[in-house]
Amino acid sequence: MAKIPDKPTLDGIEARWADQWDTDGIYRFDASVPREQVFSIDTPPPTVSGSLHMGHVFSYTHTDTIARYQRMSGKSVFYPMGWDDNGLPTERRVQNYYGVRCDPSQPYHDGFEPPFRGDPPKKHHAVPISRPNFLELCAELIEIDEKIFEELFRRLGLSVDWNHHYTTIGERSRRASQRAFLRNIDRGEAYSQEAPTLWDIDFRTAVAQAELEDRDRPGAYHKIAFQRAGADGAIEIDTTRPELLAACVALVAHPDDDRYRASFGTTVRTPLYGVEVPVVAHELAEPDKGTGIAMICTFGDATDVTWWRELDLPMRPIIGRDGRILPDAPDDVDAEAYGTIAGLSAKQAQRAVVEQLTEAGALIGDVRAIQHPVKFYERGERPLEIVTSRQWYIRNGGRDADLRTQLVARGGEVTWHPAHMQHRYDNWVEGLNGDWLVSRQRFFGPPIPVWYPLDEDGEPIHDEPLLPAESELPIDPSIDVPDGYTADQRGVPGGFVGDPDVFDTWATSSMSPEIAGRWEEDPDLFDRVFPMDLRPQGHDIIRTWLFSTVVRSNFEFDQAPWRHAALSGWILDPDRKKMSKSKGNVVTPLDLFDRHGTDAVRYWATSARPGVDTAFSEDQMKVGRKLANKLLNVSKFVLGFGDAEVSGGAPDRDLANVVTDPVDRSMLAKLDAVIAEATAAFEDYDYARALERTEEFFWWFCDNYVELVKGRAYESRGADAAASARTALADALSTIQRMFAPLLPFATEEAWSWWQSGSVHRAAWPIPSALDGDPDLVDPVIEVLTRVRRAKTEAKQSQRSSVDHLAVTAPTAALAALAAGQADLCDAGSIGAISLLDGDAFDCTVILSETT
RNA sequence: GGGCGCAUAGCUCAGUUGGCUAGAGCGCUUCCCUUACAAGGAAGAUGUCGGGGGUUCGAGUCCCUCUGCGCCCACCA
Secondary structure, eight states, X not given: OOOOOSXXXXXXXXXXXXXXXXXXXXXXXXXXXXXXXXXXXXXXXXXXXXXXXXXXXXXXXXXXXXXXXXXXXXXXXXXXXXXXXXXXXXXXXXXXXXTEEEOTTSOOOTTOOOSOSSOOOTTOOOEEEOHHHHHHHHHHHHHHHHHHHHHXXXXXXXXXXXXXXXXXXXXXXXXXXXXXXXXXXXXXXXXXXXXXXXXXXXXXXXXXXXXXXXXXXXXXEEEEEEXXXXXXXXXXXXXXXXXXXXXXXXEEEOTTOHHHHTTTTOEEEOTTTOOEEEEEEOTTSOTTSTTSEEEEETTSSHHHHHHHHHTTOOOOOOXXXXXXXOSSOOTTSOHHHHHTTTTXXXXXXXXXXXXXXXXXXXEEEEEEXXXXXXXXXXXXXXXXXXEEEEEEEEOXXXXXXXXXXXXXXXXXXXXXXXXXXXXXXXXXXXXXXXXXXXXXXXXXXXXXXXXXXXXXXXOBOTTSOBOOOGGGOSOOTTTSOOTTOOGGGBTSTTSEEEOOOEEOHHHHHTTHHHHHTTTTTOHHHHHHHOSEEEEEEEGGXXXXXXXXXXHHHHHHHSSOSEEEEEEEOOEEOTTSSBOOGGGTOOOOHHHHHHHXXXXXXXXXXXXXXXXXXXXXXXXXXXXXXXXXXXXXXXXXXXXXXXTTTTOTTOTTOOHHHHOOOHHHHHHHHHHHHHHHHHHHHHHTTOHHHHHHHHHHHHHHIIIIIIHHHHHHHTTTTOHHHHHHHHHHHHHHHHHHHHHXXXXXXXXXXXXXXXXXXXXXXXXXXXXXXXXXXXXXXXXXXXXXXXXXXXXXXXXXXXXXXXXXXXXEEEOHHHHHHHHHHHHHHHHHHTEEEEEEEEOSSOEEEEEEOOOO
């Protein structure tokens, strides 16, 4: 047991206790206990993007309080940590950090030195490097980033078990990801298909529906006249993408639109390119938009894809995977006219086409500027295009109403905190319009574990993929060779070829419960932790991480992956705008830890209601610091009475015989109610309510109860009376320290160490003392004490000044309570004499001593 | 257009099944070096609970409606 310091301080306690916890392994998961005694957490693996921000601190703190509460309640807590280091975010960071880009056609350079390490100049042109070189840089950078992440999470005092650590690019993740996918293929839940796909032209990869976001962009309506074929007159359409004119395959209007009804079945000619295209009808065409008739291009947007598919139209693609106009004109398109735009970017092509249309007299009237929403990849910089490509999909209900219903029901198996977040899930699942695209034409991710046989022309036979055995996983099809083939058959007719793609990052992180729980690798562990008790995460990734995890678990285990999902809110800056890195208004967590202390920052985080967007507030951190400081000081005070009375927390202590004073029992009865409330709150994942109730009691305890009984504890009325007060103080202190432990882990551990052995974080969560005290008894006593204080304040006297006489008139019931607390009151208020009078109304007369 | 959330003191927010005079912190005012704490303590002021209607003995709380703000989804010619 440590000595109580003369001057308690919060300074430096984080490092000391973090090290001690690590040394003692107090957060280690005990894998020997039965499932009912396990509390397992599907920790979000943060994207390793180089910096941690307050959003991380905020939500991880919430989860940590739950973990700590469950641990103290006797559960063996499975609290792993992972880093989401695969995928595009890392690739993008590597590109920006080293000033390179991956170009698989480049040869490998042994010992390659990147042009920069950190912050290449803006103008720098990315150096193309080979895929293996690029992957080496990815591995190098995530190692650096992950060290920083781990340091911060340790500073934050997260009670994770670092022995259960994973990375989403790691071997275990690749194996789990590939294994699940092979089983998806086997059961028909995964398939590949050649189809129009949303495509990011900068990252040059397909992206999924869940990764889209709309951004308002300036655009312009161009009115273009299409001459009727074999007849006079023209049909005018409005388009925001005149550069796609060469990709036009039809014009479309609503079937009930009288203006165009007569034209259905006829044809018109595209200006400039002279292609004869039909005029068709479809319900998706909106009569009040533009001129009511639109040109269908392959492909300008998602509606084009629908029209193309449902109306069985031909294909005239002109946009390449790099976003530029393809070099060769599609069938029927005037090659000479097309040649003027071939190779241009969409923007350049638009300028050229508008110019040519104007010259040809086909552009009607003025171009009208508008703002309109355009689809972007959420991490992308330029609008998405739609290109046709072969991709792998996992069924998610987007094309199957029964599956959709099933997945909504899975969501219903989970208890949501707060409950209304479930609507977002339902909303998303019910609105899906396609299966989940999991393949990415990228590099740093688990490879899609598939080869294809090559026919005699050297073309891959996609319908007959060659699959590895599960025992061979993880594999890299660009290196490993499928069964029945030899390495020299790679890429030759009659041989094989590896699928070049990798999984989308969500396709792997959707396996987080299986990865962390070592699915199929440690069945004993997995059975003890799965399904997990809790999935904590941000509400912004319900449609991605949460939903995709449910999809995988539904297919593999026919059940929801967890019992509870806790969704945390956003951090807003003090102006109540969403905080973001790009705005440059992010304060670094480490700086705040240094300035206010970790507990203070955690206090700010845990004072926010679950799921509620919360303003960043250093003021709130100062309040937290004050609280933590107070806890140290009041601990010092209570423990200053010596060890005999404060062997507190010992379960066999005979409270009932020692704590005899009704005032003390009243305080403990109040505390019992607070224990019950805080326990119920934590059971309901409401750390904020637990904090609020505990804190409210704590300040009352310090300001009123402690002041009231201080004199008695100093033996103003003899040993027995003192023992009652001291024991009650110590008992309450033990309870308070334990109730604050999940919230303020450092300050509580510090104060606990002064008088207890072992970590407070391994101590038992308090249970009510259940003495027969009257919780309300002390209230009138405190009320009178407050009146006395007020009288002194109004007389501008010190609280220490004495009172000659105090006369209290009160109803009979209150008088009994006051009689019980009378002696304490005299001590606390330096009151010479008290007279208690029976009366209807409550009244106090305070006669202060003459000051000399 | 569909869904969800929010609106309580100058600010940030509590107020759980409807129940005494609506609370806290910050900020503000006044006072106090008091041996747990001056990075502290004591006391005080501050509200048409967004508007309107309804249910009820009783509504910040339940129902309807309107207004404003935010988020998610859909729409993208």
